[in-house]
Amino acid sequence: MKTNTIQNLTNFSGTIIIPVFETYEKNIVPIAFDGLEIPAKVFFGKKDTHYLAEIKDNLHLFVGLGKTVDYKTLKTTFRRIAAKQKEHLSANVALVLPEQFTDDQVEAMISGLLLGTYDLGHFKADKKAHPFLDSDFTLNLVSEKDHLATANKAIKIAKAQLGVYNLVDLPPNTVTPKYLSTWAKETGEKYGFEVKVLGYDASKIAGLGAFLAVGKGSENEPQFIIMNYTPKQKVKSMKHVGLVGKGITFDTGGLNIKTAGMVHMKCDMAGGGAVLGAMQLIADLQLHVKVTAIVPCAENSVDAKSFLPSDVIHSYSGHSIEIIDTDAEGRLVLADGLSYLIKNFKPEYIVDIATLTGSSVGTFGYECAALFTNNVEMAKKLQDSGDAVGERLWPLPLWDVYKQDIESDIADVKNYSGKPVAGAISAAKFLEYFTQEHTAWAHLDVAGVAFGDDEFAKSKHATAYGVHLLTKFIENL
Ligand code: BES
Ligand code: ZN
Ligand code: ZN
Numbered sequence: 001m002k003t004n005t006i007q008n009l010t011n012f013s014g015t016i017i018i019p020v021f022e023t024y025e026k027n028i029v030p031i032a033f034d035g036l037e038i039p040a041k042v043f044f045g046k047k048d049t050h051y052l053a054e055i056k057d058n059l060h061l062f063v064g065l066g067k068t069v070d071y072k073t074l075k076t077t078f079r080r081i082a083a084k085q086k087e088h089l090s091a092n093v094a095l096v097l098p099e100q101f102t103d104d105q106v107e108a109m110i111s112g113l114l115l116g117t118y119d120l121g122h123f124k125a126d127k128k129a130h131p132f133l134d135s136d137f138t139l140n141l142v143s144e145k146d147h148l149a150t151a152n153k154a155i156k157i158a159k160a161q162l163g164v165y166n167l168v169d170l171p172p173n174t175v176t177p178k179y180l181s182t183w184a185k186e187t188g189e190k191y192g193f194e195v196k197v198l199g200y201d202a203s204k205i206a207g208l209g210a211f212l213a214v215g216k217g218s219e220n221e222p223q224f225i226i227m228n229y230t231p232k233q234k235v236k237s238m239k240h241v242g243l244v245g246k247g248i249t250f251d252t253g254g255l256n257i258k259t260a261g262m263v264h265m266k267c268d269m270a271g272g273g274a275v276l277g278a279m280q281l282i283a284d285l286q287l288h289v290k291v292t293a294i295v296p297c298a299e300n301s302v303d304a305k306s307f308l309p310s311d312v313i314h315s316y317s318g319h320s321i322e323i324i325d326t327d328a329e330g331r332l333v334l335a336d337g338l339s340y341l342i343k344n345f346k347p348e349y350i351v352d353i354a355t356l357t358g359s360s361v362g363t364f365g366y367e368c369a370a371l372f373t374n375n376v377e378m379a380k381k382l383q384d385s386g387d388a389v390g391e392r393l394w395p396l397p398l399w400d401v402y403k404q405d406i407e408s409d410i411a412d413v414k415n416y417s418g419k420p421v422a423g424a425i426s427a428a429k430f431l432e433y434f435t436q437e438h439t440a441w442a443h444l445d446v447a448g449v450a451f452g453d454d455e456f457a458k459s460k461h462a463t464a465y466g467v468h469l470l471t472k473f474i475e476n477l
Contacts, residue, residue, distance in 0.1 A: 001139065001155065002137070002139070003151045003152060003155070004139070004140045004141065005142075005143060005148060006142055007144070009142060012058065014058065014091075014092030014093055015059050015093045016034075016060045017093060017096065018033060018060060018063065018096045019063045020045035020064060021068075022045040022046055022047070022067045031043065031044070035055065038053070045065060047064055047065065047073075048066075050062060050063050050064060061081060061085065063077060065077065071104060071105075071108045071389055071390045072108075072390025074108040075108040076112065078108070078116065079113070079456070081116065082112070082115070082130070082132060083117075083118070083456055086116075089130075091134035092136075093113075093138070093139050093140065094140040097142060097145070106141075106147045106151065108154075109154075110139065110154035110155065110158070111158040112158075113139075114132065114159070114162070115158050115162065117162070120457045153285065159280075159284070160278070160281035160284065161467050162464075163187075163276075164273045165461070165464055167269070167277075167462075168269065168270045168450070168451065168462030169266075169462045171266060172250035175249055176220040176299065177221060177249055178221060178223060180269065180297045181223035181297065183276065184227060184276055184279075187276065187279070187280050188279075188283075191279075191280050191283035192229070192232075192283045193227050193229035193230075193291075194227065194228040194229075194230075195226070195227050195228075196226045196227075197224065197225050198224040198226070199223060199224075200215075200222060206340075208296075209315055209316065210314075210315040210335050211296045211333045211337070212298075213311070213313040214248070214254075214333050215298030215299060215300075216303075216305050217255075217299075217307070218303070220249070222296070222298035223297045224336075224340075225296070226293075226340075227293040228290075228291070228292050229282055229290065231286065231288045233286075233288065235288050238288065238290055239289045239348055239349070239477045240347045240348045241292075241347055241348065241349045241350075241477070242293070242294075243278065243292070243294070243351055243352070243353070243470060244294045244295070244337040244351075244352040245274055245275030245294075245352070245353050246271040246330045247271070247272030247297035248272075248300055248333065249297060249299045250266055250299050250300065250301070252265065252301055252302050254306050254307065255302060255306050264460055267450055267462070268330070268355050269297065270451060271354035271450070271466065274464070274465065274470060275293050275353060275470070277466075277467035278293070278467050281468075282471055285471070285475070287471070289474050289475075289477060292347055294341050296333035296337045298329075300326070300327075306326065307323060309323055309325060310322070312410060315332075315335050315336055315339065315434070316339045316343075317336075317339040317434055319412040321335070321411055322409075322414040322415070323414075324414050324416040325416040328427070330354050330356045331427050331431055334431055335430070335431065335433075337352070338350070338434045338441075339434050342435065343436075349441075350438055350440065350441040351382070351441075351442045351443075351444065353444040353470070354445060354446065355447040355450050356447055357427050358423065358447060359423030359425075359427075360423075360446075360447050360448055361447050362423075366452050366453070367449065369394075369448070371395045371442060371443075371444055372396055372397075372424075372442065372444075372445070373395070374398055374439075375439060375442065377440075378442045379395055381473055381477070384476070385469055386469050389469060389472050391449070392449075393444060396425055396428070398425070398428055398429065405419070405426035406429055413430065424445050427445070444466065446465055446466060449463060449465045450465050451463065
């Protein structure tokens with residue numbers, strides 16, 4: 001796809017998109033554009049409205065933004081235009097950007113337009129390609145200002161998010177641990193980051209006992225993905241960030257099988273997906289930060305070989321873990337991911353992201369992720385980054401009184417308190433145990449926000465939560 005700046009619409013032929021802030025006044029000022037006057041009674045830029053008009057053979061799409069608009073609403077508004085007006089759109093688009101629009105707003109609009117091309121019908125026979133996916137697709141920005149750099153960034157963000165939509169929405173018989181490690185290798189090759197993968201044998205030799213226990217019941221070989229991005233341009237005192245994402249390609253619960261339904265559990269690699277997407281985006285934007293990322297990928301299945309409740313397993317850190325519940329598997333793969341990251345790479349900042357507990361969904365529902373950290377600076381930076389891109393997060397405590405929930409009689413630690421209370425907190429305390437008292441670690445429990453309902457499909461589907469948030473956080477460091 002191409003981007004272009006044009007000064008006016010003379011000689012333009014294609015779809016013209018005109019975002020309009022709410023202008024309705026008592027004296028009814030009509031919106032005038034290209035010789036057309038829209039009566040204010042019909043359209044005055046109200047939020048969630050649009051107006052279509054054919055002028056000189058060009059389709060004009062007026063998009064109502066309301067009086068003010070935040071990043072997420074703007075992005076969704078433009079996703080809606082691209083997704084729902086598909087038949088009216090052409091592969092040549094002009095986006096009219098009067099001076100009042102900020103770079104962030106332009107970014108949200110353009111990312112949104114591209115996200116609107118997403119088609120959940122991966123396996124449908126009669127798929128009709130979106131006009132924006134045409135190889136000749138051109139986005140012309142009608143503006144006095146130069147928004148091209150912003151536009152190209154917006155495209156990169158949307159590309160990474162679309163990639164993660166695919167990873168999370170594709171079924172678990174497609175997205176196996178091997179699929180994710182192949183994706184990582186191919187993406188690393190294309191965007192410029194190093195990828196190393198430990199399969200079963202290498203993980204066994206390395207001593208990743210907690211990680212391997214989870215995958216024991218599956219035919220699909222676990223894959224421990226290690227990625228490294230080093231900026232081409234070396235800068236003095238370069239920051240080093242470590243990321244870890246839960247990559248459970250399907251969570252049956254294991255022998256503590258999920259009885260309340262497991263149909264959505266292909267989303268249990270969404271934290272890992274967010275880390276993979278963030279790596280693509282960080283490399284694509286060539287951020288000046290060194291990033292090491294780990295995505296431990298395994299399928300939590302039921303089999304004679306599955307790990308057992310009451311098993312004691314040996315983690316990479318050297319600490320033993322008593323298994324109380326095989327459905328608390330995410331924290332096991334993350335424990336080894338965090339220990340491996342800290343021991344081998346010693347990053348300055350660490351963020352892990354995981355669809356970890358139903359408890360976090362109970363607390364925050366589907367609009368906000370749970371944030372755990374003892375580092376005030378990180379809490380602020382993560383929340384500010386989230387607010388800027390419409391990915392909310394809010395803190396829960398890591399007080400040591402909750403440590404007793406994971407104290408085991410037989411081993412160093414146990415993977416579940418056995419009590420149906422404070423589940424997100426005790427899971428976070430379990431992870432903290434494996435961070436070797438690192439002073440800049442944050443954990444994001446995204447069980448409620450990674451996979452959700454919206455207007456774009458009948459069933460729950462991927463949100464790509466975390467891709468932009470993690471990238472923005474790293475960019476803002
Ligand atoms: N993958 C689930 C958590 C989850 C819940 C993800 C809802 C997405 C949506 C996790 O592995 C799990 O099963 N957690 C259990 C832990 C419990 C057994 C200690 C839970 O939260 O119920
Ligand atoms: Zn589980
Ligand atoms: Zn899980």
